[in-house]
Amino acid sequence: EPEVTQTPSHQVTQMGQEVILRCVPISNHLYFYWYRQILGQKVEFLVSFYNNEISEKSEIFDDQFSVERPDGSNFTLKIRSTKLEDSAMYFCASSASTGHSTDTQYFGPGTRLTVL
């Protein structure tokens, strides 16, 4: 069964450093997403991406965050200058939706980001 993969599984960084979280969505999917979950809290939407553009982003997704699809398979989330409060599990997801109807979003196993 096809699945979303994410690397690394755990990233530890110092406050102020840049991090790039990587995702490989399911190969025939068209929509890509990033969500985060702070420990003990709910899953929160960060951004959706379609046709090489951001479709929607949340208030959390400020100028410190960016997304990119650098090639035909990878989808990345960059945090330019990490803060302590960025510590969370970051989930990538993808769906086959064309935007007219919602298709299932499949989630990757997540990257646990720890900012010290």
Next chain:
Amino acid sequence: RKEVEQDPGPFNVPEGATVAFNCTYSNSASQSFFWYRQDCRKEPKLLMSVYSSGNEDGRFTAQLNRASQYISLLIRDSKLSDSATYLCVVETGGGNKLTFGTGTQLKVEL
């Protein structure tokens, strides 16, 4: 009012019991509705989509009441392996944004 509201639980039930979870959502423009399951420190996994007509998948039954903005999940004959957090999820907006509830924790015991 929270966008998606759920009772956090935990619900501790014996094996074989029937358990029901409820959820309310605030945005009447919401278009699609789901129940996801999340095991500890794992990714959310789709359990089932929820339709106005109600839908059933084995031991699981989901219902949607758009007028009341209310979603339910019924689990019959619960198994130990059903122990997890059940997330009520609502899709709103053109970007397919999913809004999650905080989840309801279920513990099925011998």
